[in-house]
Amino acid sequence: MSAAPEPEFSRLIDIRKIDGKELDLQATAPECAALAARFSLVSIGSLVARVRLARDGEVVQVAGRLLADIVQSCAISGEDLPVRINEPLVLRFISEKAAAALDEELELSADACDEIPFAGDHFDLGEAAAQSLALAIDPFATGPNAEQVRQKAGLLDEGAAGPFAALAALKGLAKKGSPES
Numbered sequence: 120m121s122a123a124p125e126p127e128f129s130r131l132i133d134i135r136k137i138d139g140k141e142l143d144l145q146a147t148a149p150e151c152a153a154l155a156a157r158f159s160l161v162s163i164g165s166l167v168a169r170v171r172l173a174r175d176g177e178v179v180q181v182a183g184r185l186l187a188d189i190v191q192s193c194a195i196s197g198e199d200l201p202v203r204i205n206e207p208l209v210l211r212f213i214s215e216k217a218a219a220a221l222d223e224e225l226e227l228s229a230d231a232c233d234e235i236p237f238a239g240d241h242f243d244l245g246e247a248a249a250q251s252l253a254l255a256i257d258p259f260a261t262g263p264n265a266e267q268v269r270q271k272a273g274l275l276d277e278g279a280a281g282p283f284a285a286l287a288a289l290k291g292l293a294k295k296g297s298p299e300s
Contacts, residue, residue: 127153128166130245134214134237137174144168144245155189158253161199164188168208168248177217181210181244185251193262195269200262206255210235212242 128150132142146154146166155163170183187204211234218236235247 126243126246126249127157128245128249129243130248131241132172132179132244134174134177134179134212134240134242137172137179140172142168142170142172142244144170144248146245154249154252157249158256160256161190161192164190166248166252168244168251170208170244177214179212179242181208181212181247183208185248185255187252187255189252189256191256191260193265194259195261195265195274196267198262198264200260202257202260204252204255206251208248208251210244210247210251212237212244212247214238 128144128146130144144167146163151163151166154166155161164187166185166187168183168185170181173180173182185204185206185208189202189204190199191202192198193200213234213236215236215238235242237243
């Protein structure tokens with residue numbers, strides 16, 4: 120069995136050295152290129168996570184912003200589509216030891232959805248930022264020429280081809296076939 124590949128944007132944080140620390144994690148050009156390949160992007164011009172860390176025992180709260188300049192392909196035309204990502208970044212890292220101590224049944228809240236377990240004294244904030252970037256990318260982003268390309272290819276827009284359009288067509292057929300028509 121082969122080992123998992125190393126994360127492209129790894130930034131290990133030592134939990135023992137957190138005391139309201141503010142960090143700017145910035146990806147290098149090679150890291151941006153590797154992440155672009157991983158996320159099937161044309162390129163990543165920049166990736167920065169500006170965060171503040173607060174520790175409460177074995178739990179670290181991370182809050183800040185994720186900023187990135189990416190170029191992705193338009194979902195319709197395939198042309199390059201520059202996109203600026205500016206998203207809030209809210210994460211909670213919890214040690215496996217602390218997670219194991221929580222024996223009660225948990226109800227997931229919006230805050231708990233970004234809870235990331237870690238082992239030992241370190242967690243990878245860079246990889247968490249990279250995964251947050253992946254979630255911020257619109258997989259169906261369209262550029263300014265998308266509608267032209269759609270029409271030229273004979274593709275219908277969502278309103279004309281979606282499920283409600285199919286229902287409207289069936290309704291039209293039903294009216295044509297009814298004795299009242």
